[in-house]
Amino acid sequence: QADAPACPFDERxxxxxxYTDAYMANPSELVRWSREEQPVFYSPRLxxxxxxxxxxxxxxxxxxxxxxxxxxxxxxxxxxxxxxxILKSYGYALNRTLVNEDEPMHxxxxxxxxxxxxxxxxxxxxPMVRRLxxxxxxxxxxxxxxxxxxxLTWHVPFSVALHFLGIDDDEDHEKMHEFAIAHTKNAFGxxxxxxxxxxxxxxxxxxxxxxEILEKMxxxxxxxxxxxxxxxxQKHHPEVVTDSYLxxxxxxxxxxxxxxxxxxxxxxxxxxxxxxxxxxxxxxxPSLISPAIxxxxxxxxxxxxxxxxxxxxxxxxxxxxxxxxxxxLVVHSANHDARQFSDPDLFDIRRSxxxxxxxxxxxxxxxxxxxIARMExxxxxxxLTRRLPHMQLVPQEFDYVHNxxxxxxxxxxxxxxxxxxxxxxxx
Ligand code: HEM
Numbered sequence: 001q002a003d004a005p006a007c008p009f010d011e012r013x014x015x016x017x018x019y020t021d022a023y024m025a026n027p028s029e030l031v032r033w034s035r036e037e038q039p040v041f042y043s044p045r046l047x048x049x050x051x052x053x054x055x056x057x058x059x060x061x062x063x064x065x066x067x068x069x070x071x072x073x074x075x076x077x078x079x080x081x082x083x084x085x086i087l088k089s090y091g092y093a094l095n096r097t098l099v100n101e102d103e104p105m106h107x108x109x110x111x112x113x114x115x116x117x118x119x120x121x122x123x124x125x126x127p128m129v130r131r132l133x134x135x136x137x138x139x140x141x142x143x144x145x146x147x148x149x150x151x152l153t154w155h156v157p158f159s160v161a162l163h164f165l166g167i168d169d170d171e172d173h174e175k176m177h178e179f180a181i182a183h184t185k186n187a188f189g190x191x192x193x194x195x196x197x198x199x200x201x202x203x204x205x206x207x208x209x210x211x212e213i214l215e216k217m218x219x220x221x222x223x224x225x226x227x228x229x230x231x232x233x234q235k236h237h238p239e240v241v242t243d244s245y246l247x248x249x250x251x252x253x254x255x256x257x258x259x260x261x262x263x264x265x266x267x268x269x270x271x272x273x274x275x276x277x278x279x280x281x282x283x284x285x286p287s288l289i290s291p292a293i294x295x296x297x298x299x300x301x302x303x304x305x306x307x308x309x310x311x312x313x314x315x316x317x318x319x320x321x322x323x324x325x326x327x328x329l330v331v332h333s334a335n336h337d338a339r340q341f342s343d344p345d346l347f348d349i350r351r352s353x354x355x356x357x358x359x360x361x362x363x364x365x366x367x368x369x370x371x372i373a374r375m376e377x378x379x380x381x382x383x384l385t386r387r388l389p390h391m392q393l394v395p396q397e398f399d400y401v402h403n404x405x406x407x408x409x410x411x412x413x414x415x416x417x418x419x420x421x422x423x424x425x426x427x
Pocket of ligand 1: 061069098099100110161164256257258260261264302303306359360361362363364365366367368369370372373374
């Protein structure tokens with residue numbers, strides 16, 4: 001039995017439940033006890049071994065042979081027969097992409113497809129990101145209040161993702177939002193049997209839509225975007241860029257290319273506004289925005305945890321773990337490990353080793369889109385500090401989609417006095 005518990009008697013391990021507001025709000029706090037006393041524990045509730053310290057999590061990321069990423073997008077709970085039948089009726093067959101592909105196929109594929117992520121290519125997208133951010137802010141700047149999640153941090157990364165991938169921006173954004181949430185619940189969440197039925201239908205429709213978009217692109221392969229680039233690369237590397245890969249990636253990347261960026265930006269804006277003196281400082285000196293973003297990604301990053309599976313027996317932090325075991329790497333906890341980051345709960349935009357943060361993962365699978373995400377955050381926060389330096393966070397409850405991986409609020413209400421907008425005072 002690969003996943004048999006080694007420490008079944010620790011009640012804190014037994015009680016560990018990541019599908020809660022407390023986990024979403026602050027995963028590192030919920031596993032503080034583990035980080036300090038028992039850095040590897042078995043969660044019988046999840047069937048996962050949970051890792052909470054920086055060094056061991058980084059070591060796992062560093063070794064994709066011993067720690068396979070194959071379960072990165074797997075449903076955290078096995079689907080019910082009924083949900084499986086529904087998914088099947090839509091022809092659902094999500095398989096390997098990049099993030100869940102093993103070596104040596106993963107590196108062959110990553111090499112074949114990575115050119116559009118290089119800094120030279122990314123620079124071409126900057127005017128588009130600036131335009132989208134300006135238009136979004138124009139839409140609410142005179143209103144005196146806005147839900148920044150809805151109006152900016154969800155909407156902009158979503159449009160940027162479509163543009164980067166080469167998908168026409170005429171898809172129904174609300175519907176796609178619903179699809180993204182269903183995909184997150186399906187891969188990383190826990191649902192009641194009724195919810196699973198609904199999620200299975202939505203995920204099935206998302207899979208079909210992804211296939212339709214792919215087929216449409218195949219008719220115009222010379223057109224723009226990373227997915228058409230991938231279609232063209234299929235001609236040169238048919239064994240590496242397979243049909244199954246293209247369809248799976250189309251669905252997975254529509255979510256991956258925007259969801260974590262939306263949450264990263266929302267978490268960062270919230271954190272900055274909660275630390276008013278830091279917000280005021282970056283309004284005064286925009287050169288501080290870039291280090292502030294990195295510290296936001298460390299302190300309040302959008303990835304709660306990520307997953308790997310052991311391919312052989314291992315010992316981590318003195319705990320023997322068998323081959324075939326599932327590991328939950330609590331990335332947020334790694335980013336709050338005092339062994340790596342001094343005074344880790346302090347929000348310090350001048351932290352010297354902030355670049356060591358693990359929100360983008362580490363090693364061969366490290367996020368390919370990290371510089372697009374950073375550019376988007378830079379432009380969103382840059383424009384907000386320039387055009388709405390006086391905005392305030394509205395006291396509010398934050399809603400979360402409970403899941404293991406993506407963490408960020410579904411709402412971010414702010415308000416300000418439009419009469420004090422700098423562009424009104426100094427047009
Ligand atoms: C992989 C986080 C934005 C595309 C990953 C991984 C993480 C991550 C944790 C897995 C790393 C690992 O297994 O070691 C983030 C965060 C983002 C973000 C925090 C925003 C703040 C984006 C964007 C794109 C993107 C904007 C695309 C436009 C990818 C791809 C991979 C990946 C293609 C797979 C790389 C591979 O396995 O070789 N990301 N991501 N990500 N991300 Fe991101």
